Amino acid sequence: MDNIIEVKNVSYQYPNSDYKALDNLSLTIRKGEWVAIIGHNGSGKSTLAKLLNYLLVPDTGELIVDKQPVIEENMWTVRNKVGMVFQNPENQFVGATVADDVAFGLENRGISRQKMLEIIPMALKEVHMEAFADREPTYLSGGQKQRVALAGIIAVAPKIIILDEATAMLDPKGRKEVIAAILKLKARLGDELTVLSITHDIDEAADADRIIVINDGQVVDEGRPAEIFSAGPKLLELGLDVPFAEQLKSALNNLGISVPSKYLDEEGMINWLWQLNSKM
Structure with a gap:
């Protein structure tokens, strides 16, 4: 299977920081994989997510998404290929209703209203939120809000979905709802969808095909969940749960x-x- 994400010797240091968030980092993600990137807070995993969507620009190195270099000229092409669900779904809401919010990304892509009226119910049904189409997002639970954010991503049909600590602020029920929605979507789309889960939640990482462990901006381990989790003491040393x-x-x-x-x-x-x- 072809690589859909390539990160080559990437370094990034935030302004006024004394250390590199990413330090000569290299990794690849194959098309159709579900990969979890785990690491303690400050390890660099969320920085990587923002670099992949051109929300940040690397100091050195190269990022390639679906054969497109992640550079300014390709910014919108790359963003059309990559859908991001962030930690706080309220930061993504722009519509007065759930349906309006899902419509936002479609409007930005010039989709006709008739086509939107077909896509929006399908996207909401995918995450079991079709009954909430006319509700205000403000009054939803955390898990429901995050599923609406996911529906907005599903509606525009990206090749890659990045979950950037998307379940971190949710209770156990909310986390299960979001992961169940992703599992259902992945089962339906198969290799047509690549999922990159940026997380420190071990249960979320357990659903991945492969786990990459990042510490201080560098890859320190990778393998199947069973291989990574069997090294319990090593995970604890890295500040991760077991x-x-x-x-x-x-x-x-x-x-x-x-x-x-x-x-x-x-x-x-x-x-x-x-x-x-x-x-x-």
């Missing part, structure tokens, strides 16, 4: 109980505990 099942394995190991060396999700851990209990 999945509950791995925490439980560590606690049992400290009690002298032999535990599986391979990664287990919560369901796998429950099955193993049942087997262990049946032998005792």
